[in-house]
Amino acid sequence: MLQLITNLIVINSYSYLSNMFEAFIDYLTSKIDLTHSEKELLHSCYISRKIKKKQFLLHEGNVWSYSCFIVSGCLRCYRISDNGNEHIIRFGVENWWMYDSESFNTGEPSKSNIDALEDSELVLFTKENYEKLLIEIPNFRNLVDTLQSRSFDASQNRIYTNISYTAEEKYQHFIKLHPEFYKRVPLHMIASYLGVSRETLSRARTQYVQK
């Protein structure tokens, strides 16, 4: 984690990163109203970072203590099971937030890894600053609460598909629900996300196309 912080400081000094914060503010103001001083507060504590494809934002065993907004690119959060298989918990693309909520909340070492599937631009806040923002900017807290609720609902819906759909149904449902991922992430990662082997998913897909 020390390494991460060092990277952040160094990279933050690059001048071309300034429009990442702009993009973040554009997103925020499309959702909530912000006063000038609230924008200044955000500006005073944000961290911007670029990471390249395959670079890690979080390694299993470390504590996650950031809130991370994706300006551009694509990330994934996954866990590794005892037999060494990767299981993708979540994808994230531009205008999504990416984090390990459990580690963030408990302060315990994370069970998950986060890495980049594409070169990505990120805006981060330390936990300390993030919590300050929630207090100082009521609309921000309202937004976060709303997003949290939606994330929970999405999780519950995913659980339902996990426990009730066949492999082929899972695939069909996924490409309807997340068409933006379909062309963007490799099929074997969608398989991992759905809890199905890549071979089974490949077969399910040809079945589906033939219909």
Added chain:
Amino acid sequence: MLQLITNLIVINSYSYLSNMFEAFIDYLTSKIDLTHSEKELLHSCYISRKIKKKQFLLHEGNVWSYSCFIVSGCLRCYRISDNGNEHIIRFGVENWWMYDSESFNTGEPSKSNIDALEDSELVLFTKENYEKLLIEIPNFRNLVDTLQSRSFDASQNRIYTNISYTAEEKYQHFIKLHPEFYKRVPLHMIASYLGVSRETLSRARTQYVQK
């Protein structure tokens, strides 16, 4: 839903229900500090209700617009798939909250059913009152936010077990994580919760016991 409200009013007049609110306040004050006026506010808008085993709190297709705290008993939230199978999304016991978050948030008809697995005592708040409480009682909102985060984390962990564990591992993990349910809800409902057929779970269990 009209029927529900009628029931609530009628049952609320029974005198023996008064200690349900007490139990709710006991729970709340074990989590957060409450001023006298905050307790009065809660008292002014709560609804208490008893439901018997197999009675429904929510039928699929209706809008869910309550927040429901379980004082005693056991509830389940489930969905019915196209082929007619029940799939249990969530269980709830005393000191848990039970709701359909998606319908509550969106105002759309629910995809889920909620019914009682045991005779249960409930404390409810209408959506309108609930939202008032969140504003008027900051500590209550903080508590709700914390619970919401934990629920999300639990969902994510459940997704991980769904996509990475075998039937037997799912059973083992479940009884470790939720020993309180193990003796309380029938096995075929645990199977439904885990996304496994009851026969498979029955066999997984005898395997497990033999070890």
Added chain:
DNA sequence: CGATTCTTTGAAAACAGTCAATCTGTGTGG
């Protein structure tokens, strides 16, 4: 006690996973 609900068991069929090989497209370095 009878009825209902729940659990277990057996056998067959459907489904998904594994292993191994091939095929495709992409990108990199010589």
Added chain:
DNA sequence: CCACACAGATTGACTGTTTTCAAAGAATCG
């Protein structure tokens, strides 16, 4: 520009797990 490596996708054959169907055995409750 070509050759090569590499990541990803597909296919076939096989194995193993899970589901389904059917029946029977416990347990619980009125």
